[in-house]
Amino acid sequence: MNDRILRYGIVGVGLMGREHIRILSLIPNVEVAAFYDPDQTSRTQASELIPTAKAYDDFDKFCKRDDIDALIISSPNHTHAEMLPKLIHNNQHILIEKPLATSIKDAKMISDLLHNYPGVVWTGMEYRYAPPVSYAINEAHLGTIGQIHMLSIREHRHPFLPKIGDWNRFNRNTGGTLVEKCCHFFDLMRFILKSDPVSVFGSGSIGLNHKNESYDSETPDILDNAFVIVDFDSGARAMLDLCMFAEQSTEQTEIQIVGEAGKIECRQPSSTVTIGLREDSWPDWKLGDYRNPSRIKKINVPIQSDIASGHGGATYYEHLGFIEAIMNNQPPQVTADDGLWSVVMGLAAEKSVQEKRVVEIQEVLQ
Ligand SMILES: NC(=O)c1ccc[n+]([C@@H]2O[C@H](COP(=O)([O-])OP(=O)(O)OC[C@H]3O[C@@H](n4cnc5c(N)ncnc54)[C@H](O)[C@@H]3O)[C@@H](O)[C@H]2O)c1
Structure with missing residues (x-):
């Protein structure tokens, strides 16, 4: 991993997804390779920021990408739990936006699903x-x-x-x-x-x-x-x-x-x-x-x-922490369990x- 670019896929490129794109563009050796969003306007606005990334309007086709190292899940809160199980088939590293989910049942399901997961799992508690x-x-x-x-x-x-x-x-x-x-x-x-x-x-x-x-x-x-x-x-x-x-x-x-x-x-x-x-x-x-x-x-x-x-610098430093954990095989600073507790x-x-x-x-x- 150290000698190559870290490739990101983003799920949901509304306000927060595009903030991730903007902030990642300031960090060396990373690239947003693909994103999925059902909304045409959001896809267009994201493509304007990162024209080289492939825009998907089909979730299943996005899930078939096997060259993504790290996923950012920045779709609305109630969609996280439903999509996550389909997304993680390649053990990609995951940064999942807060809140993890909208119910205890779903938040527990996510936390259980990602327990002992081989990649880095990081909840977006960027404050x-x-x-x-x-x-x-x-x-x-x-x-x-x-x-x-x-x-x-x-x-x-x-x-x-x-x-x-x-x-x-x-x-x-x-x-x-x-x-x-x-x-x-x-x-x-x-x-x-x-x-x-x-x-x-x-x-x-x-x-x-x-x-x-x-x-x-x-x-x-x-x-x-x-x-x-x-x-x-x-x-x-x-x-x-x-x-x-x-x-x-x-x-x-x-x-x-x-x-x-x-x-x-x-x-x-x-x-x-x-x-x-x-x-x-x-x-x-x-x-x-x-x-x-x-x-x-x-x-x-x-x-x-x-x-x-990017939230007063918070998003940038959150990303540096996420990348450091990936590159050095370290545990995440903000775990899925932290996400569940909040x-x-x-x-x-x-x-x-x-x-x-x-x-x-x-x-x-x-
Ligand atoms: N960390 C933070 O400080 C912070 C700040 C803002 C938002 N967020 C979180 O980011 C997430 C997105 O919020 P936002 O402000 O960008 O909202 P938004 O409405 O601006 O963007 C959400 C995007 O997700 C798309 N979408 C809807 N359903 C989808 C699905 N099933 N799969 C993929 N994309 C889907 C929408 O079309 C839209 O483009 C939420 O979970 C929110 O709580 C976090």
């Missing part, structure tokens, strides 16, 4: 790789702020964009907003805390978005705002604050990690990280003197301009919102 986020995670894992007790993630952003066939307007296609969008944040929680969740409590609603839209006389049923609290096995707790009608926020994503020895804050898109350390021992302070600016450091994390359009947490949160009660992870897993 781990956004430069300020990976900087903050690295500091947390180095122990800079000691044992972590609390983690909060605030995502205040624009509504969901329109998608091909409007698939993302309905829970049955996405798994629900807390799966579709928030699997990223639940994955970050598990990854940062290095612990598995025990229970989830969520409160959310359809506040503002998509209420005036209609698709074959059906109105979208997806949440657009929620608070979700997750208790972890380690004793730590995490909270998600999601609002999808807050596009005028200064920052879209804010992550606060609080440990015994201090606090790490991470912000996007300003791409800044702040690390504040507590005094080694409780100081002899008088009221108003407890905040010591000399113990707070603000870091601007640079992002190369050519990769910034779906489990998202579905538990959706259930909690619907039933207005704490949901134990065990009851969702059964």
Whole structure:
């Protein structure tokens, strides 16, 4: 493998599939050789980006290609489980977009199918790789702020964009907003805390978005705002604050990690990280003197301009990790099991919102 080009096949070349094509074009020794998409407009737009790749409108013919080293599955969420078994006959390496699937049954099926699979299997949890986020995670894992007790993630952003066939307007296609969008944040929680969740409590609603839209006389049923609290096995707790009608926020994503020895804050898109350390021992302070600016450091994390359009650099670094795992025969950094956990947490949160009660992870897993 080391002395030749790594050949990719892509399933689904909508917004995300084309982002993969653009980002792969920046990486040496890889090429997108083929893609499949049932939609003519998506195929045309992808061909404009990569005219040398063969465009398929027939899934079975695409599956017959036997010269593909790595597959990217970037079709809508509800199609992943159905297509995967037919795609993997050549043991190709696989990067499967988040969320792995829209139900626990399908996510488990995928995770079981790919257990002991000979190729690299990587779930597309790329938020781990956004430069300020990976900087903050690295500091947390180095122990800079000691044992972590609390983690909060605030995502205040624009509504969901329109998608091909409007698939993302309905829970049955996405798994629900807390799966579709928030699997990223639940994955970050598990990854940062290095612990598995025990229970989830969520409160959310359809506040503002998509209420005036209609698709074959059906109105979208997806949440657009929620608070979700997750208790972890380690004793730590995490909270998600999601609002999808807050596009005028200064920052879209804010992550606060609080440990015994201090606090790490991470912000996007300003791409800044702040690390504040507590005094080694409780100081002899008088009221108003407890905040010591000399113990707070603000870091601007640079992002190369050519990769910034791929989710703030995250897609580029995700691909470097995937390629490194393939080339060096290493385990993936984001496994199918990680993908399964993030779906489990998202579905538990959706259930909690619907039933207005704490949901134990065990009851969702059964
Ligand atoms: N990692 C991330 O941050 C991130 C960001 C956006 C989307 N995604 C994921 O990527 C996937 C695609 O999302 P998108 O935003 O590109 O949506 P999209 O609607 O823009 O594109 C989806 C494409 O898949 C095609 N398609 C539909 N059914 C198909 C099938 N059975 N086989 C192959 N192609 C099919 C559609 O024609 C369309 O071109 C989803 O799973 C989504 O959750 C991930």
